[in-house]
Amino acid sequence: MYMFKYILKRLGLMIMTFSIIMIMCFVLIKLLPIVIDVKIGEDANIIRNQLIARGYYDPIPVQFFNYMKRIVLDGDWGIGVNLAEYRNMPVWDVFVKKLPPTVLINVYSSLIAVPIGIALGIFAALKKNKWQDHAISTSVMIFISVPSFVYAFLVQYLLCFKLQLFPTTMYGGYDYFAWSMFLSMLPSVISLSFGSVTRYARFTRAELTEVLTSEFMLLARTKGLTKKQATTRHALRNAMVPIFPMIIGEFISVLGGSLVIEKIFSVPGVGGLYLSAINSSDYDFFMLLSAFYTFIGLAASILIDISYGFIDPRIRMGAK
Amino acid sequence: MKATDYQISKEKFVFCSTEGRLHDQKLETKPMSYLKDAFSRFKKNRASITATIIIAILVLFAVLVPIFSDYTVSYNDTYYRFVTPKSKVFSELGIPFWDGTTKKESTLQDFNFYYSMGVETGKNAIVDQKYTLIEKTNLIGRPTTWYKYRLDTYQSVGVVLMDFRAEQYQSIQDYQDRTGIQVIYPVTDPNKRPTSRQDINKVGNYWFETEEVNGKTTIVLDANGNYIPIYKSYSGDDDYYSIVRYEGNQYLYDYAIKNQTGYSVRVNYYEYYIYYHTEYLKDGITEPLFVFGTTNYGADILTCLSSGARLSLILAIVVSSINLFVGAIYGAIEGYYGGRIDLVMERIVDVLAAVPFMIVISLLKYHLTEVPQVIILFIAFFITGWIGMAGRTRMQFYRFKNQEYVLAARTLGANDRRIMFKHIFPNAIGTIITSVVLVIPGMIFSESQLTYLGIINLNTGNTTSVGTLLANGQPYLAQYPHMIFFPAVFISLLMLSFNLFGNGLRDAFNPSLRGTED
Numbered sequence: 136m137y138m139f140k141y142i143l144k145r146l147g148l149m150i151m152t153f154s155i156i157m158i159m160c161f162v163l164i165k166l167l168p169i170v171i172d173v174k175i176g177e178d179a180n181i182i183r184n185q186l187i188a189r190g191y192y193d194p195i196p197v198q199f200f201n202y203m204k205r206i207v208l209d210g211d212w213g214i215g216v217n218l219a220e221y222r223n224m225p226v227w228d229v230f231v232k233k234l235p236p237t238v239l240i241n242v243y244s245s246l247i248a249v250p251i252g253i254a255l256g257i258f259a260a261l262k263k264n265k266w267q268d269h270a271i272s273t274s275v276m277i278f279i280s281v282p283s284f285v286y287a288f289l290v291q292y293l294l295c296f297k298l299q300l301f302p303t304t305m306y307g308g309y310d311y312f313a314w315s316m317f318l319s320m321l322p323s324v325i326s327l328s329f330g331s332v333t334r335y336a337r338f339t340r341a342e343l344t345e346v347l348t349s350e351f352m353l354l355a356r357t358k359g360l361t362k363k364q365a366t367t368r369h370a371l372r373n374a375m376v377p378i379f380p381m382i383i384g385e386f387i388s389v390l391g392g393s394l395v396i397e398k399i400f401s402v403p404g405v406g407g408l409y410l411s412a413i414n415s416s417d418y419d420f421f422m423l424l425s426a427f428y429t430f431i432g433l434a435a436s437i438l439i440d441i442s443y444g445f446i447d448p449r450i451r452m453g454a455k
Numbered sequence: 456m457k458a459t460d461y462q463i464s465k466e467k468f469v470f471c472s473t474e475g476r477l478h479d480q481k482l483e484t485k486p487m488s489y490l491k492d493a494f495s496r497f498k499k500n501r502a503s504i505t506a507t508i509i510i511a512i513l514v515l516f517a518v519l520v521p522i523f524s525d526y527t528v529s530y531n532d533t534y535y536r537f538v539t540p541k542s543k544v545f546s547e548l549g550i551p552f553w554d555g556t557t558k559k560e561s562t563l564q565d566f567n568f569y570y571s572m573g574v575e576t577g578k579n580a581i582v583d584q585k586y587t588l589i590e591k592t593n594l595i596g597r598p599t600t601w602y603k604y605r606l607d608t609y610q611s612v613g614v615v616l617m618d619f620r621a622e623q624y625q626s627i628q629d630y631q632d633r634t635g636i637q638v639i640y641p642v643t644d645p646n647k648r649p650t651s652r653q654d655i656n657k658v659g660n661y662w663f664e665t666e667e668v669n670g671k672t673t674i675v676l677d678a679n680g681n682y683i684p685i686y687k688s689y690s691g692d693d694d695y696y697s698i699v700r701y702e703g704n705q706y707l708y709d710y711a712i713k714n715q716t717g718y719s720v721r722v723n724y725y726e727y728y729i730y731y732h733t734e735y736l737k738d739g740i741t742e743p744l745f746v747f748g749t750t751n752y753g754a755d756i757l758t759c760l761s762s763g764a765r766l767s768l769i770l771a772i773v774v775s776s777i778n779l780f781v782g783a784i785y786g787a788i789e790g791y792y793g794g795r796i797d798l799v800m801e802r803i804v805d806v807l808a809a810v811p812f813m814i815v816i817s818l819l820k821y822h823l824t825e826v827p828q829v830i831i832l833f834i835a836f837f838i839t840g841w842i843g844m845a846g847r848t849r850m851q852f853y854r855f856k857n858q859e860y861v862l863a864a865r866t867l868g869a870n871d872r873r874i875m876f877k878h879i880f881p882n883a884i885g886t887i888i889t890s891v892v893l894v895i896p897g898m899i900f901s902e903s904q905l906t907y908l909g910i911i912n913l914n915t916g917n918t919t920s921v922g923t924l925l926a927n928g929q930p931y932l933a934q935y936p937h938m939i940f941f942p943a944v945f946i947s948l949l950m951l952s953f954n955l956f957g958n959g960l961r962d963a964f965n966p967s968l969r970g971t972e973d
Contacts, residue, residue, distance in 0.1 A: 148805070152805055152806050152809050153809075155806050156806060156809060156810050156814075160814060160818065163818050163821075163822065164818070164821075166822075167821050167822065276951075276954070276955065276958075277951060279954070280896070280947070280950040280951035280953075280954045280955075281947040281950065281951065282900050282903070282904070282946060282947065282950060284904070284907065284925065284943075285943045285946070285947050288925075288929070288932060288939050288943055291932060292932055292933070292936055292939075296932065296933040303933075394813075394904075394908060395904055395907060395908060398907075398908060399929065409813070410908055410909075410910070413813070413817045413820075413910060414909065414910070416821065421817065425811070425813075425814045428811045428813065428814070429809060429810065429811055429814070432809055432811055433809050
């Protein structure tokens with residue numbers, strides 16, 4: 136019951152924060168003059184009339200009411216104006232089409248990073264203060280500091296240009312599960328995993344070393360468990376408590392932070408769309424994608440907190 | 456036995472000392488201040504000492520190179536584009552590394568193009584005119600012979616056809632007479648030059664006869680396998696300008712063609728560059744030497760990188776000190792007063808912290824169109840940056856505010872401000888300094904990321920940024936990796952050393968680690 140209340144409270148706060156940000160964003164966007172950027176030979180009046188018909192020149196409160204009404208009733212987030220490719224298309228449809236590459240890349244990179252990162256972390260923790268641990272910790276320190284785009288350049292130069300294992304950029308098209316498509320995704324997946332692997336390894340090592348030195352491990356050994364049994368049954372399980380929420384958080388934050396990687400490998404994903412929306416002042420796209428990224432950030436933090444409560448009974452009970 | 460049973464006579468009590476007054480002995484060891492203690496711990500950490508040295512070197516690089524470099528950020532030379540890094544030491548020793556050369560494999564046509572430069576001017580575009588032949592299969596599977604050689608990117612511009620006014624032409628001739636260095640080469644016959652569009656920029660280099668085969672300009676050799684020159688033979692129209700007066704000149708060829716504005720002349724670009732910068736511009740450049748190479752528009756990477764680094768560092772340091780100031784005050788108020796004030800202030804922080812940085816920066820960019828983008832970046836970093844600092848200070852205040860010494864200070868009548876900044880704040884200083892240091896690499900990273908993505912453009916002629924350099928280099932990564940290499944190494948080193956330095960500080964400021972390493 137407590138958990139339920141806690142979740143409700145967190146959800147309430149999240150919705151409040153989200154609404155405040157989105158209202159501020161909406162007002163600040165609507166205070167700007169509408170930019171209609173068409174090529175020579177195209178008629179800006181058609182778009183202007185359409186925007187007038189949609190009420191884009193009304194007072195801001197009226198516009199906000201209409202905007203919310205359209206979103207809630209029809210799922211209509213507006214139409215593209217300045218991005219020539221998506222002119223007059225509903226921004227929601229475009230967004231949904233762009234979502235799979237971004238999500239897939241993140242899923243793949245998590246699939247690579249989680250096992251490798253956690254395994255490295257466990258190994259380092261078990262070999263604490265031996266050369267294996269020093270080697271892992273040092274390389275983690277180096278790899279965690281190097282910015283993600285440097286990995287991307289390295290991967291692109293070595294794997295794509297020199298060894299020619301993969302295509303330089305991701306293919307277009309919608310056949311996401313074809314083998315060639317998977318191959319073309321791999322460079323971006325690898326570049327994304329580097330950072331994640333090091334973060335998982337560092338976190339796991341820190342947690343596990345702490346658990347390994349705690350009293351109950353001594354008890355487990357004294358009651359007759361071998362070191363291996365004690366580690367797998369008691370230490371690992373307890374160390375997993377904070378690691379699992381971290382996986383969720385990492386996955387979601389990577390989803391929001393792969394803009395650069397998406398640009399380097401020309402991934403036809405949400406990040407590229409956001410960038411072009413920003414650069415071409417396409418405000419409906421900007422609003423939708425801002426909502427998306429804000430939501431992701433908020434969802435990550437709330438999911439982490441809630442999953443802590445579900446996994447670890449001590450946290451659930453202790454908070455009473 | 457009662458206490459009164461002991462009878463000790465008064466005489467038995469003697470003063471142990473009658474000279475002066477007795478004190479506690481003064482401590483003979485020196486007191487260890489918090490900062491001293493932290494410093495002694497910091498010194499023991501080899502990784503952070505190394506990091507400190509690297510940071511010092513990088514900072515010196517960012518400060519000194521833009522001052523002492525001959526080139527400026529706005530300098531660019533369209534002929535010297537994509538020039539590879541060259542260091543004087545390696546090129547003079549003839550070591551094939553960092554000497555301004557690049558490995559190249561090409562077909563006969565390209566090879567001949569570069570080979571002919573050395574034949575005409577004696578300045579070899581192909582290092583020592585050495586090459587090896589390799590067999591490759593082309594697209595349709597037929598074996599073809601390819602040439603493998605090292606190309607000197609400084610000489611591979613070769614000879615360029617340029618227009619000069621009469622006095623410029625005269626000045627170059629004077630330079631030639633004075634130094635004995637040949638800059639001007641005989642002009643080619645306009646009717647015999649290749650006409651193909653792709654050669655329009657390289658036309659100065661064709662001093663030999665060519666023909667067009669399948670749309671490609673191909674060399675024509677004479678019976679002995681030598682080049683057939685297409686120089687314009689001596690016409691004697693305009694003796695003063697059409698000849699070059701140096702010893703042994705036999706008046707075989709014309710050295711210039713008169714046109715509407717002046718003279719069309721073929722000059723060896725390497726020598727002309729030296730002449731142009733030492734004699735004409737007098738801007739301190741003595742020879743083309745780009746230690747980190749040049750970009751796609753011919754700017755010097757060393758200068759651009761160092762001044763971009765300077766901008767990044769200044770921005771990061773200024774922003775983080777302002778964030779420190781605002782965040783510390785905000786966090787102190789939150790943490791000290793607690794209760795309802797804390798609740799309200801925390802909600803404000805919650806909302807601000809949840810706004811993605813991209814939204815902040817793009818909204819600022821939309822609204823402040825007139826403002827320089829550096830200022831926008833500055834404001835954006837400020838809006839979201841102080842939150843972390845406030846949170847950390849708040850935590851520290853919650854930890855310390857109920858301790859006895861604070862209570863004592865309050866009993867003695869200290870006011871809130873005094874307690875906050877004189878009594879509690881110094882305890883939090885270690886954590887706060889550490890977090891300032893750890894925030895700097897993050898800020899430099901976001902700055903380079905934003906400029907890379909092109910959301911923020913810091914190029915204003917005299918400034919540039921590391922991200923812009925990376926973005927410029929990315930399309931040419933396959934052929935010219937040096938454009939990416941130096942900025943990427945710089946930013947990686949900077950982030951790594953700041954992280955190590957910050958971690959060292961964190962351990963140093965943690966008194967519980969005292970003595971654990973001994």
